[in-house]
Amino acid sequence: MWAEAIILTVITAATPLALAALGELVTERSGVLNLGVEGMMAVGAVTAFAVAVTTGSGAAGILAGAMAGAALSLIFAFLTITLATNQVATGLALTLFGLGISGVIGDGFVGISRPPLPQLEIPGLSDLPLVGRILFRQDAMVYLSIALTAGVWWFLSRSRQGLKLRAVGDSHASAHALGLNVMLTRYLAVMFGGACAGLGGAYLSLAYTPMWIDDMTAGRGWIALALVVFATWMPWRLLAGAYLFGAITILQFHAQGAGIGLPSQLMSSLPYLATIVALVLISGRGRLALRHTPLSLGKSFVPER
Amino acid sequence: MQPSVDPSSPSPPPLIETVALTKHFGSVTANDGIDIAVRAGEIHALLGENGAGKSTLVKMLFGVLQPTSGEIRWEGEPVILDSPAGAQALGIGMVFQHFSLFEALTVAENVAFALPDTMPLRQIAAEVREISESYGLPLDPHAPMHRLSVGERQRVEIVRCLMRQPKLIILDEPTSVLTPQETEGLFETLERLKREGRAVLYISHRLSEVKRLCDTATVLRQGRKVATCDPRQETPGSLARMMIGSEVREVKPAPAHELGPVRLSVDRLSWRKPEVQSVALRDVSLEVRGGEILGVAGVAGNGQEELFQALAGFFTSAPDAIRIDGRDVGKLDVNTRRRLGAAFVPEQRMGEAAVGELHLSENTFLSLHASEDLAPRGWLAMSRARAITRRVIERFDVRAGSADPLASTLSGGNLQKYVVGRELSRSPGVLVVNQPTWGVDAGAATMIRQALIDLAAAGSAVVVISQDLDEIYEVSDRIAAISHGRLSAARPVRELTVETLGLMMAGAESGEAAHAP
Numbered sequence: 001m002w003a004e005a006i007i008l009t010v011i012t013a014a015t016p017l018a019l020a021a022l023g024e025l026v027t028e029r030s031g032v033l034n035l036g037v038e039g040m041m042a043v044g045a046v047t048a049f050a051v052a053v054t055t056g057s058g059a060a061g062i063l064a065g066a067m068a069g070a071a072l073s074l075i076f077a078f079l080t081i082t083l084a085t086n087q088v089a090t091g092l093a094l095t096l097f098g099l100g101i102s103g104v105i106g107d108g109f110v111g112i113s114r115p116p117l118p119q120l121e122i123p124g125l126s127d128l129p130l131v132g133r134i135l136f137r138q139d140a141m142v143y144l145s146i147a148l149t150a151g152v153w154w155f156l157s158r159s160r161q162g163l164k165l166r167a168v169g170d171s172h173a174s175a176h177a178l179g180l181n182v183m184l185t186r187y188l189a190v191m192f193g194g195a196c197a198g199l200g201g202a203y204l205s206l207a208y209t210p211m212w213i214d215d216m217t218a219g220r221g222w223i224a225l226a227l228v229v230f231a232t233w234m235p236w237r238l239l240a241g242a243y244l245f246g247a248i249t250i251l252q253f254h255a256q257g258a259g260i261g262l263p264s265q266l267m268s269s270l271p272y273l274a275t276i277v278a279l280v281l282i283s284g285r286g287r288l289a290l291r292h293t294p295l296s297l298g299k300s301f302v303p304e305r
Numbered sequence: 306m307q308p309s310v311d312p313s314s315p316s317p318p319p320l321i322e323t324v325a326l327t328k329h330f331g332s333v334t335a336n337d338g339i340d341i342a343v344r345a346g347e348i349h350a351l352l353g354e355n356g357a358g359k360s361t362l363v364k365m366l367f368g369v370l371q372p373t374s375g376e377i378r379w380e381g382e383p384v385i386l387d388s389p390a391g392a393q394a395l396g397i398g399m400v401f402q403h404f405s406l407f408e409a410l411t412v413a414e415n416v417a418f419a420l421p422d423t424m425p426l427r428q429i430a431a432e433v434r435e436i437s438e439s440y441g442l443p444l445d446p447h448a449p450m451h452r453l454s455v456g457e458r459q460r461v462e463i464v465r466c467l468m469r470q471p472k473l474i475i476l477d478e479p480t481s482v483l484t485p486q487e488t489e490g491l492f493e494t495l496e497r498l499k500r501e502g503r504a505v506l507y508i509s510h511r512l513s514e515v516k517r518l519c520d521t522a523t524v525l526r527q528g529r530k531v532a533t534c535d536p537r538q539e540t541p542g543s544l545a546r547m548m549i550g551s552e553v554r555e556v557k558p559a560p561a562h563e564l565g566p567v568r569l570s571v572d573r574l575s576w577r578k579p580e581v582q583s584v585a586l587r588d589v590s591l592e593v594r595g596g597e598i599l600g601v602a603g604v605a606g607n608g609q610e611e612l613f614q615a616l617a618g619f620f621t622s623a624p625d626a627i628r629i630d631g632r633d634v635g636k637l638d639v640n641t642r643r644r645l646g647a648a649f650v651p652e653q654r655m656g657e658a659a660v661g662e663l664h665l666s667e668n669t670f671l672s673l674h675a676s677e678d679l680a681p682r683g684w685l686a687m688s689r690a691r692a693i694t695r696r697v698i699e700r701f702d703v704r705a706g707s708a709d710p711l712a713s714t715l716s717g718g719n720l721q722k723y724v725v726g727r728e729l730s731r732s733p734g735v736l737v738v739n740q741p742t743w744g745v746d747a748g749a750a751t752m753i754r755q756a757l758i759d760l761a762a763a764g765s766a767v768v769v770i771s772q773d774l775d776e777i778y779e780v781s782d783r784i785a786a787i788s789h790g791r792l793s794a795a796r797p798v799r800e801l802t803v804e805t806l807g808l809m810m811a812g813a814e815s816g817e818a819a820h821a822p
Contacts (some may be wrong), residue, residue, distance in 0.1 A: 163410070163417060166409065167410065170407040170408060170410065171405070175418075176389075177389055178418045179389040179418075180389060189315065292409065294409075
C-alpha cells in the first residue's frame with residue numbers, strides 16, 4: 001500500500017514534466033530553442049484553473065490551458081521566426097512575461113479550490129491487485145501524456161512530415177534550398193510546444209494541486225528544458241526521464257517527512273541538483289548524446305532574397 | 306520519361322535562356338545584363354573567377370534568388386522562378402557547391418525530399434539503389450549521412466537530383482571536392498546524361514576540365530558576360546584571359562638553395578575533437594626542413610582543419626608530438642609558439658584570421674601582439690601596429706579605400722593578401738597556412754604563392770594545406786596527402802603523378818594499392 005501511494009504520487013509529479021518537455025522536444029527538433037517553457041506553463045496553469053472554475057468543466061479548463069500556452073508561444077514564434085530575434089533572450093523574456101501575466105490573471109482566483117480531475121476507472125481492471133490502481137485508475141491527462149509520447153515518437157521517426165521537421169532542425173538552409181517551408185514548420189512546432197507546456201501547466205492547477213497560487217510552476221519549466229537534453233531529444237527516453245525526476249521530487253518529500261537529518265532547503269533543491277548532474281553526465285558522452293542534436297538549434301533563419 | 310530532341314525541327318528554342326538578367330545586392334551588382342542560352346543535349350560551362358557572379362546566376366535559375374530585372378525563358382516561354390520548388394516542377398535540378406544534405410538523416414531520407422510524400426521510404430531506398438548503380442554512383446540507402454565521405458555525399462546530391470528526371474541539371478563546382486579518380490567517374494555520368502538528351506550547366510574555374518568535357522562555355526567577369534565560345538577551340542590560356550581580363554602571371558620557382566635542418570616536426574600525433582562532425586587525427590607524422598615547402602593535399606573534411614589547429618596550438622598534445630626548431634611545443638599555446646618564430650594563417654580569413662569590425666591596424670594586434678611585443682605592459686603600441694600594417698599594405702599591394710580601413714570593407718582577395726602578408730612581415734621560421742588562396746582572384750593568388758616560395762627560399766619551413774591541386778604542385782617541394790585524418794608519407798613533387806596523388810588522397814597509403822573502394 002505504501003509503495004503504491006508513492007508510485008501514484010510519482011506519476012502525478014512526472015506528468016506535467018513529461019507534457020511540457022515533449023512539446024519542447026518537438027520545438028527543438030525543428031531547430032528552435034524556446035526558453036519560455038516556465039512562462040507558458042504558468043499561463044496554461046492559471047488559464048486552465050480560471051476556465052475550469054468559471055465553467056465548472058475540467059475538460060474546458062484543459063483545452064483552455066493548451067490554447068493559452070499556444071497563444072503565448074505564437075508571440076515567441078512571431079518574434080524569433082518572423083523577426084529573427086535572438087531565441088535565448090526572447091525565451092527568457094517570455095518566461096518573465098508569462099509569470100507576470102499569470103499573476104495578474106490569477107489575482108481573483110487565489111484561495112479558491114476545486115476537486116481534482118476525476119480518475120478514469122475501468123471496471124474490473126482498476127481493481128486488480130498491485131497494478132490495478134497504478135495502471136488503470138489515473139486521470140485522463142496521465143494517459144494523454146503517454147499517448148502523446150507514442151504519437152511524437154511515431155511522428156518524428158515514422159512519418160514524412162516528421163522527417164521534414166527533423167530536416168528543418170538539422171539544416172534550415174538546406175531545407176529551404178530543397179523547397180521545404182522552414183518558417184511554417186517552425187511556427188507549427190513552436191505552437192505545439194506552447195500547447196504542450198500549457199497542458200503541463202493545466203495539470204498542475206487541475207490535478208497536482210487543484211488550486212491557483214502565484215509561481216506555482218516552481219521551476220518545472222526549467223526542469224522540462226533540461227529533460228529534453230537529458231533525453232537526447234528522444235521521446236521515450238524523455239518519458240523515462242520525467243518519471244525519474246518525478247521520483248526524485250517525491251522522494252525528497254518523503255525523506256523530509258521521515259525526518260532525515262538534512263536541512264529541508266537542501267532536500268527541496270534535490271530535483272534541481274539532479275538536473276545539473278544529469279546535464280553534466282550527458283554532455284560528457286559527446287558523440288552518443290549529440291547524435292540527435294538538431295544542428296540548427298537556436299539559430300535564426302533569414303532567407304537570402 | 307526522357308526529354309527528347311526532335312532533329313527535324315530546324316532550331317528548337319534553347320531549354321533555358323536568360324535575357325539581360327540583372328541582380329543587385331544593395332549597391333553591389335552581382336549580375337549585370339546576362340544573356341545565356343543552354344540547349345538540350347549539351348554540357349554548358351559557366352566559367353569565371355570567384356566573385357564573377359556564377360553562383361548568383363544559377364541561384365536565380367533555380368529560384369533561390371529573384372532577379373532585380375531581366376527575364377528567364379524556359380523552352381521559349383518567359384517564366385518566373387520564385388522558389389526552388391517551382392524550378393524543380395519545371396524540370397530543373399541542382400547539385401549545390403555547399404551540400405544541402407542533412408547530417409542526422411540516412412541517404413534514403415535525404416533523397417525523400419526530392420520525391421512525392423506518398424512514396425514510402427522502402428520504395429525510395431530501392432530506387433536509390435537502382436538509380437545510383439545504373440549511373441555508376443553506388444550508394445547504400447540506409448547509411449547515415451555523417452558517415453559518408455565528401456565524394457559519396459556528392460553522389461547523394463546527384464542521385465537526389467536525378468530521381469526527379471530533370472531536363473536541366475546545374476552543377477556548382479562539382480569537382481572541387483573530388484579526387485581525380487572520382488572526377489573521372491563524375492564525367493562519365495555527365496556524358497551519359499548528355500546522351501540522354503538532358504542539358505547540364507557546369508560551373509567551374511578549372512579550365513582543363515571545361516575544355517575536355519563541355520560543348521559550350523559562357524564566361525563571366527565581374528558580373529558581366531564577356532564571351533560565349535566553344536571551349537574545344539580555345540586554349541586554357543585564352544580561356545584564362547577571358548576570365549581574368551589580362552595575362553596570367555606565372556609563379557617563379559625558387560632559385561637553387563641548400564636545405565637547412567628540420568625546423569618543424571610532428572611525431573605520431575593523434576587527436577579527436579569532442580564534436581560530432583570532426584575528423585580524428587591518427588598517427589600524423591611529418592618533418593619539414595628549412596628551405597622547403599611541404600604541400601598537404603586532400604579532399605575537404607579529411608582532417609586539414611584539425612591538423613592546422615594542432616600545429617597552431619588551438620589544442621595541446623603530448624609535449625614532444627610537435628617540435629619547432631628542436632623544441633617541444635606540444636603543450637605550448639599559440640602565442641608561445643609564435644614567440645618561438647612560428648606563424649599561422651587559418652582558412653577562414655573573416656572570423657578566424659581577421660575581425661571585420663576592426664581596422665587593419667587593430668587586426669595586426671590580434672596575431673602579432675605577443676611575438677612583436679605590441680602591447681608592452683598592457684598598453685597598445687598603436688603607432689608600431691600602424692607602421693607594420695602600412696608595410697604589409699605596400700608590400701602585398703592590398704587595395705583599400707583608406708590608409709587603415711575596416712577589415713570588412715576589403716574584398717576577399719585583398720583581405721587574404723593582408724592576413725598572409727601580416728604573418729610574412731615577421732619572416733617567420735616556420736609558417737603553416739591553410740588554403741592560402743581559397744576564393745582569391747588569380748592575380749592575388751600568384752602573389753601569395755610567390756611570397757610563400759620566397760619565404761622558403763630564405764630558409765623557412767613552410768606547410769601549405771590546400772585542396773587546390775594546381776596550387777599544391779605549383780608551390781611544394783614535397784607533397785603528402787591527408788585522408789580520414791591520416792597523413793601519408795611525403796613524396797618529392799617531381800616523382801608524384803596526379804593519378805598517384807589521387808589514390809593517396811583516397812586513402813591508399815603508398816599510392817600503389819589501386820583498390821579504391
